[in-house]
Amino acid sequence: xxxxxxxxxxxxxxxxxxxxxxxxxxxxxxxxxxxxxxxxxxxxxxxxxxxxxxxxxxxxxxxxxxxxxxxxxxxxxxxxxxxxxxxxxxxxxxxxxxxxxxxxxxxxxxxxxxxxxxxxxxxxxxxxxxxxxxxxxxxxxxxxxxxxxxxxxxxxxxxxxxxxxxxxxxxxxxxxxxxxxxxxxxxxxxxxxxxxxxxxxxxxxxxxxxxxx
Amino acid sequence: xxxxxxxxxxxxxxxxxxxxxxxxxxxxxxxxxxxxxxxxxxxxxxxxxxxxxxxxxxxxxxxxxxxxxxxxxxxxxxxxxxxxxxxxxxxxxxxxxxxxxxxxxxxxxxxxxxxxxxxxxxxxxxxxxxxxxxxxxxxxxxxxxxxxxxxxxxxxxxxxxxxxxxxxxxxxxxxxxxxxxxxxxxxxxxxxxxxxxxxxxxxxxxxxxxxxx
Numbered sequence: 001x002x003x004x005x006x007x008x009x010x011x012x013x014x015x016x017x018x019x020x021x022x023x024x025x026x027x028x029x030x031x032x033x034x035x036x037x038x039x040x041x042x043x044x045x046x047x048x049x050x051x052x053x054x055x056x057x058x059x060x061x062x063x064x065x066x067x068x069x070x071x072x073x074x075x076x077x078x079x080x081x082x083x084x085x086x087x088x089x090x091x092x093x094x095x096x097x098x099x100x101x102x103x104x105x106x107x108x109x110x111x112x113x114x115x116x117x118x119x120x121x122x123x124x125x126x127x128x129x130x131x132x133x134x135x136x137x138x139x140x141x142x143x144x145x146x147x148x149x150x151x152x153x154x155x156x157x158x159x160x161x162x163x164x165x166x167x168x169x170x171x172x173x174x175x176x177x178x179x180x181x182x183x184x185x186x187x188x189x190x191x192x193x194x195x196x197x198x199x200x201x202x203x204x205x206x207x208x209x210x211x212x213x
Numbered sequence: 214x215x216x217x218x219x220x221x222x223x224x225x226x227x228x229x230x231x232x233x234x235x236x237x238x239x240x241x242x243x244x245x246x247x248x249x250x251x252x253x254x255x256x257x258x259x260x261x262x263x264x265x266x267x268x269x270x271x272x273x274x275x276x277x278x279x280x281x282x283x284x285x286x287x288x289x290x291x292x293x294x295x296x297x298x299x300x301x302x303x304x305x306x307x308x309x310x311x312x313x314x315x316x317x318x319x320x321x322x323x324x325x326x327x328x329x330x331x332x333x334x335x336x337x338x339x340x341x342x343x344x345x346x347x348x349x350x351x352x353x354x355x356x357x358x359x360x361x362x363x364x365x366x367x368x369x370x371x372x373x374x375x376x377x378x379x380x381x382x383x384x385x386x387x388x389x390x391x392x393x394x395x396x397x398x399x400x401x402x403x404x405x406x407x408x409x410x411x412x413x414x415x416x417x418x419x420x421x422x423x424x425x426x
Contacts, residue, residue: 013407
């Protein structure tokens with residue numbers, strides 16, 4: 001399998017979103033320069049990115065066929081298959097993730113949640129159930145879910161990660177702002193709001209300093 | 214001001230979190246090799262990162278003083294000041310962000326929300342108010358909030374960004390999975406769950422293919 005960089009993988013959902021917008025607006029094809037201008041990438045990068053996932057070459061005059069691009073991207077991103085996940089931690093963030101409608105489009109199905117708080121256990125309005133965390137090992141196995149989404153507070157995250165891995169999880173999607181230690185065969189991807197905010201705040205302060213000069 | 218890369222800025226909150234854990238466990242100092250091993254960075258990177266924000270040099274035998282590091286990081290990250298923000302879009306994700314307790318520690322205060330849905334307007338249980346979106350220009354100005362958090366669906370995000378910028382926002386924290394077009398003096402930082410999931414899914418598929426070999 002070709003090696004894709006993290007940055008490259010992160011771009012594909014943005015291409016897909018844009019191509020769906022163009023298609024909805026009635027377009028049939030799109031050229032690399034147009035894509036590059038809209039998304040702020042270089043033309044060369046766009047061509048390389050699309051070549052890596054597309055079965056059909058772009059034509060110099062006509063551009064690339066939009067429907068084919070959409071199909072290729074959805075296949076590549078796994079949106080046409082269903083990947084099962086469970087979530088641990090059903091606080092505000094966990095509940096938001098369990099209710100996030102766009103995940104379904106992306107082929108991600110969050111089957112159920114786990115939380116130690118008895119007040120959060122039981123059926124949610126969306127019909128999904130929240131179980132006590134002791135049930136994770138048994139249910140993860142039975143549901144054949146590979147992905148465990150970690151949405152517990154930082155101080156519980158490593159313990160939850162260990163339990164998930166012992167229970168057979170192959171991938172962790174970690175929303176706790178902490179570095180988790182995991183074996184090398186476990187896939188881990190972090191969504192760290194503290195890191196994102198650090199970038200935003202620093203650039204904002206620079207911008208304000210610039211304006212005050 | 215020294216130029217910090219995005220990756221470097223993203224690491225600082227993870228250092229801070231770790232140093233606070235060590236401090237809470239009773240430690241007074243920490244060495245670069247220990248930090249590097251824990252967070253999975255190289256020793257050289259750790260030394261460079263800390264040198265860039267710390268006023269005090271590390272001592273070869275004693276390591277760096279933890280409390281000084283914590284103070285320096287909190288100052289650098291702006292956790293000791295309060296930065297005001299407002300949020301547009303109070304669906305599941307927006308409500309989760311408005312209730313996220315960790316933002317307060319990070320110096321971010323989300324003052325109020327805006328949503329077009331009358332059912333979402335009014336006072337939230339946490340005492341914060343959700344206003345109709347028409348009030349954004351007036352309130353953003355009056356509250357002196359520089360950051361607008363965008364948590365609306367993709368198809369409304371560009372329009373909300375335009376309104377926020379016209380109303381005087383200096384920075385946008387965008388949670389909609391779409392590329393926003395903004396003038397160069399506006400700071401923009403994206404939290405894109407679709408991109409994060411693309412990385413996770415691709416690596417999971419690679420891992421599964423590896424195991425089936």
